[in-house]
Amino acid sequence: MNLNKSKEAFLEAKKVIPGGVNSPVRAFKSVGGSPIFINRAKGAWLYDIDGNEYIDYIGSWGPMIVGHRHPDVLAALEEVLTYGNGAPTELETILAQIVVEAVPSVEMIRMVNSGTEATMSAIRLARGYTDRDLIVKLEGCYHGHADYLLIEAGSGATTLGVPTSPGVPKDFAKNTISAPYNDLETLCKIFAERGEEIAAVILEPIPGNMGLILPKEGYLSGLRELTKEYGTLLIFDEVMTGFRVAYGGAQELYDIDPDLTCFGKIIGGGLPVGAYGGKKEIMLHLAPEGPIYQAGTLSGNPLAMAAGISTLSLLQKPGVYDQLWLMGKRLEDGIRQNLEELNVPAFLTRSGSMFSLFFTDQEVKDYKTVRSSDTEFYAKYFKGMLEEGIYLAPSQFEAGFISLVHTESEIDETIEANKKVLRRLKT
């Protein structure tokens, strides 16, 4: 496989961009080697500058649920090129109405430009609304790169967090408690001690940022009850799962009614977007209606709104989510069969069209168990799959995404490649 042009492009990029990329995971650091540079995408396929082609399971890290360059999305973008920017457009209301209709817990919504902005703003709103400072985040959940969310657990269950990045003041970490995912007991202890001071619990209801983890039965509903008891807001970060695992997101799938929800990715159809919404009573505390400030020059810009509206409209068609779940199951069944046949220890997780394959012999249910995975083996697997024309996430701790335009034949090709690569790695 020739990757010479990509290698050259990476060297050029490194001269002017730290690490050669604008978001760290793209650099292939955890799998080694040099990232591939893409200059064309269509449907389920990506094409690199050396002329190699790949079946894409990254989907721009989630947004491309209807595939790359869907004709409806392109037409919608073309149509709004004549719009100005910075004054209200009806497009913002249309997208807001679509989300409000899709997600019953969201009565009002505010558009921003990224998932990071969405979570950061939702937390400010929760703090302002409750007049409390503490927040709880769960280990292994990623909510973007705001200071007080780049925190990991301290030494004991109820100790305060420690920053995971230089540049995050220790003082900021003081207001974040980090707790394990899928562990209601620990959270109950934390709440018994400090519940009255906690503004919000923020989590990915189905975490996708430590690889895909599924919530234990009763975990999310228990969390809902606990937070309600203490007047703490429950914030679902559905930047990844929103309109992905079901039209109404993870909260539809698990029938939970959070106070606030964060969106991003799919609702912008591949353009930069984020949003946060929830109960009207809470949302009305936002400026200019209320005193809690949040703003954005390009928030609700016509291009992102148009791509979002056309993507969500496509997702309203009957059978769309059945198709996504069906393709997910086909891939899962095929891979499971390969794992069994070749006797490879692994743990596969899936929620509809999101999946992860962890190379571990443990049951994966939280950040600790996720880290039992053999990342060296994953790196070899990743490279092998790339050589077979399958583009997976360049990290063991990311989810894969199937789009509506992945056909049975592409899924089967992927299963075959999986078998071939695993067989080779076993010998």
Ligand code: PLP
């Ligand atoms: N929240 C979740 C669940 C995410 O997956 C991400 C990004 O991957 C973010 C927040 C941050 O979004 P962005 O990268 O658009 O800032």
